[in-house]
Amino acid sequence: MSSQTGTRGPRSDAAKNRAALLDAARTELNQDPDASLEAIAAAAGLTRRSVYGHFPSREALIGELAAIGAARVAAAVDAIHDTDPVLDLALVGRLVWDDVADVRAMTRTVVRGPLHEQVLSSELGPLHARIVADVELAAATGAGRTDLHAETVARLIEGAAFTVLDESLRRPMSRHEGRRLVVLAGLGALGLSWRDANAVLVANADRLTPEDDR
Amino acid sequence: MSSQTGTRGPRSDAAKNRAALLDAARTELNQDPDASLEAIAAAAGLTRRSVYGHFPSREALIGELAAIGAARVAAAVDAIHDTDPVLDLALVGRLVWDDVADVRAMTRTVVRGPLHEQVLSSELGPLHARIVADVELAAATGAGRTDLHAETVARLIEGAAFTVLDESLRRPMSRHEGRRLVVLAGLGALGLSWRDANAVLVANADRLTPEDDR
DNA sequence: CCTAAGTTGCACACACATGTGCAACTTGAA
DNA sequence: TTCAAGTTGCACATGTGTGTGCAACTTAGG
Numbered sequence: 001m002s003s004q005t006g007t008r009g010p011r012s013d014a015a016k017n018r019a020a021l022l023d024a025a026r027t028e029l030n031q032d033p034d035a036s037l038e039a040i041a042a043a044a045g046l047t048r049r050s051v052y053g054h055f056p057s058r059e060a061l062i063g064e065l066a067a068i069g070a071a072r073v074a075a076a077v078d079a080i081h082d083t084d085p086v087l088d089l090a091l092v093g094r095l096v097w098d099d100v101a102d103v104r105a106m107t108r109t110v111v112r113g114p115l116h117e118q119v120l121s122s123e124l125g126p127l128h129a130r131i132v133a134d135v136e137l138a139a140a141t142g143a144g145r146t147d148l149h150a151e152t153v154a155r156l157i158e159g160a161a162f163t164v165l166d167e168s169l170r171r172p173m174s175r176h177e178g179r180r181l182v183v184l185a186g187l188g189a190l191g192l193s194w195r196d197a198n199a200v201l202v203a204n205a206d207r208l209t210p211e212d213d214r
Numbered sequence: 215m216s217s218q219t220g221t222r223g224p225r226s227d228a229a230k231n232r233a234a235l236l237d238a239a240r241t242e243l244n245q246d247p248d249a250s251l252e253a254i255a256a257a258a259g260l261t262r263r264s265v266y267g268h269f270p271s272r273e274a275l276i277g278e279l280a281a282i283g284a285a286r287v288a289a290a291v292d293a294i295h296d297t298d299p300v301l302d303l304a305l306v307g308r309l310v311w312d313d314v315a316d317v318r319a320m321t322r323t324v325v326r327g328p329l330h331e332q333v334l335s336s337e338l339g340p341l342h343a344r345i346v347a348d349v350e351l352a353a354a355t356g357a358g359r360t361d362l363h364a365e366t367v368a369r370l371i372e373g374a375a376f377t378v379l380d381e382s383l384r385r386p387m388s389r390h391e392g393r394r395l396v397v398l399a400g401l402g403a404l405g406l407s408w409r410d411a412n413a414v415l416v417a418n419a420d421r422l423t424p425e426d427d428r
Numbered sequence: 429c430c431t432a433a434g435t436t437g438c439a440c441a442c443a444c445a446t447g448t449g450c451a452a453c454t455t456g457a458a
Numbered sequence: 459t460t461c462a463a464g465t466t467g468c469a470c471a472t473g474t475g476t477g478t479g480c481a482a483c484t485t486a487g488g
Contacts, residue, residue: 222487222488223487223488225485225486225487226486226487227485227486248475250474250475250476251475251476252475262476263478266476266477266478270477271476271477272475272476272477
């Protein structure tokens, strides 16, 4: 009542800087998981102090970054489906890899860290559910293993993907090879023999390991 | 020349305390990977200050702990062999699991951390080499996959083992189930179908998944 | 019993990063 | 041009853990 609400829209460069911060954080954290706010702010052309004008805390920044990434992955994966559970799993692997390839290091540290239980399990929950469903369907079809709980198999598959991610951080690996490895490792965890896994791979080369190595 | 070397053997309880420190570190770090020297010393019945009478730094303590553990694993694995590469891999998996089962959390953090490249790769180098050799032999025999470099397959197998370790930290898992999972996941990475992997498991149940769940 | 080995407690320096308060400044939008 | 949104620089508090120096103490071994 006393004072008019200072009506004045937010400045446009504010949003720009916010985006720059998220972008810089993505890049910096991908190089050094423990990059300081100082470094991130500098990379965004700002000061550490002003970071707090956009995010209440370091954790909030990283949290939002993770949420965005997770949402991207979820969207990409949601966009495609296949009735064959084995092929569906392979496709999911390929898509996730494509989305994560540029932020592998960052992905690893986020997934290993405390964020795992927070943002990721809520944002990526559907993805996990889909994998479980595929595993169950594959088991019912006779294509996948039935000797373990579907939930466990799903974890093995996800773990295999992370193993490939680790490997890709240990030595240079082209996007193409990454795709191939993720699919092969995943199908192996599903219970396919390596010959069967490769058969799936070549029969669907156009969708699993296309040459358009963008 | 000037002063007689104060000849007096080291006190016996010194070695005892040193061992107690290593033991406490093992236990504490297994519960909290970031346990402070304060906590470790207390668990050993000592003070943080006196830790520095035995180890020059925190890193040295953990380093020695890791070296001891790695040596234990290496020794256990060295003690057994099999000419069949597939079975040999399964045996290695079982033995490693047995040795690591009590220190899973600590193992994870050590292997994920900076020690990985130091102590572990030197101490566990032979183990890795053996896995690679088994993979190559299995490929030559026709039992294992030939679609990937042996080195890569070895990493996939090791990664599968770590995935099982992670899973065992997420939910309760008996030693018996752990053994079974490690072997199945490992053979899957090697390229066996889930049926073949299970066949190996049951055909060698006495050596792979004995009931003596000590 | 003597004495050196080992322990203790305390203080301190150091490093490092986060989060805040505040005054002065720059910039964008109306 | 004006003025609030946004940025900057600096200081400061806070927290947390490591590594050291030192005097006083306790204990094991000869």
